[in-house]
Amino acid sequence: MDLLTYMETDGLRLGVRTASGVLDVKAAAGKITASLNAAVPATLQELLDGGDAALASLQSLVNQAEGDRLLFKEEPDLTLGPCxxxxxxxxxxxxxxxxxxxxxxxxxxxxxxxxxxxxxxxxAHGEDVPLPRSSDKIDYEAELAIVIGKTAKYVSKEEALDYVFGYCAANDLSARDLQSRTSQWLAGKSCDKFAPLGPYLVTKDEIGNPNDLAISCKVNGELRQNSNTSDMIYNCEEIISYISQCMTLEPGDVILTGTPEGVVQGFPPEKQVYLKHGDVVTIEIQRLGALTNRMVTE
Incomplete structure (x- = not known):
């Protein structure tokens, strides 16, 4: 199932991408819920917290809504939120x-x-990202993001993927000059809008092996990163297990799993051209779609 969020006058709504368009979950639940065996989650967090039962209820809603064109929206008409x-x-x-x-x-x-x-x-996908005035070395990083679906603490590598809800594409934007000032990277990593996620959160059953997915990044259409998650040093199972030894993971927590070669920081100094106003960055991961953002002067 491909999930997304989008803006309406009452705030972000949960949507399901289908061949018929994007299902308006709130509208569909209001029309169909009476015939369902369980309550339909109204938000993504309710879906994550509700586990398998909530996902099954949502799938039932999608199935019953098919054929009712009034319950579906055209994706190009939507303003998406972070997935x-x-x-x-x-x-x-x-x-x-x-x-x-x-x-x-x-x-x-x-x-x-x-x-x-x-x-x-x-x-969100399609949202402008401001380039902070405090940095002139903004870099892109294509990354696979894991979204946790169940509370995880001290889990083994063998059972780690059981705690995953799904996956999405991410851009771990980095202000390299701020990042390198100290041994702690926070200043260069958590600038405003430096973690685009989307466009879709895809449930794990649709993905299969997350450790064998094509991943790429283009800047203004030029291919900069072109790799596969199989090149990860620590795979998804190892990452989840390791983090769960350090802290409790909860439904909705997001893990960005690292970036492949091809970032600006990896070029020789004379070839390093960092992101500037107007640059369009697209992160694409096999089966997860393409995440695009334009860089703008703050």
């Missing part, structure tokens, strides 16, 4: 692709490198 609009935590993994470590001349990490972004960094 996960209220994550409790945004946890990121640094230096997690072998070829990215090589291009930056850094040793492979002995453990996953954890850092974080905050909710102010969230942005």
């Amino acid at each position: 996960v609009p209220n994550p409790g935590k945004i946890i990121c993994i640094g230096l997690n692709y072998r070829k990215h470590a090589e291009e930056t001349n850094l040793p492979l990490p002995a453990y996953p490198i954890l850092f974080n972004k905050f909710a102010n960094a969230l942005a």
Whole structure:
């Protein structure tokens, strides 16, 4: 199932992308709920908190809504929100692709490198991203994002994917000059709208193996990153298990799993051209769609 959020006058609404268009879950639930066996989740967080029963109820709603054109919207007409609009935590993994470590001349990490972004960094597909006045070295990073679906603490690698709800594309935008001032990367990682997510949150049953997905980044149509999640040093199972040894993961938490080679920081100094006003960055991941944002002067 492909899920998204979009703006209406009453705020963000939950939508389901189908062959017929985007199902307005709120409108469909108001019309069809009486014939369903369980309540339909009204928001993405309700869906995440409700687990398998909530997902089954939503799928039943989608099935029954088919054929009623009034319940579907045309996706190009919508203003999307972040596909996960209220994550409790945004946890990121640094230096997690072998070829990215090589291009930056850094040793492979002995453990996953954890850092974080905050909710102010969230942005949607199609949303402009302001380039902060405090930096002139803004870089792109194509990343696979894991969205947690069940409370996870001290889980094994073997069971880790059981705690996943789904996946989405992300751009871990980074102000390299702010990032490198200290050993802690936060200043360069959590600038406003530096974590675009979307356009869709795709349930894990649609994806299969998350450790074998094509991933790419284009800037103004020019291919900059072109890799596969199979190049990750720590795969999705290892990442989830490791983080769960450090903290409790809750439904809706987002994990950005690292970026492949091809970022500006990895180029020789004379070839480093960082993002500027008007640049359009598109992150695309196999089966997850393409996430596009334009950079603008703050």
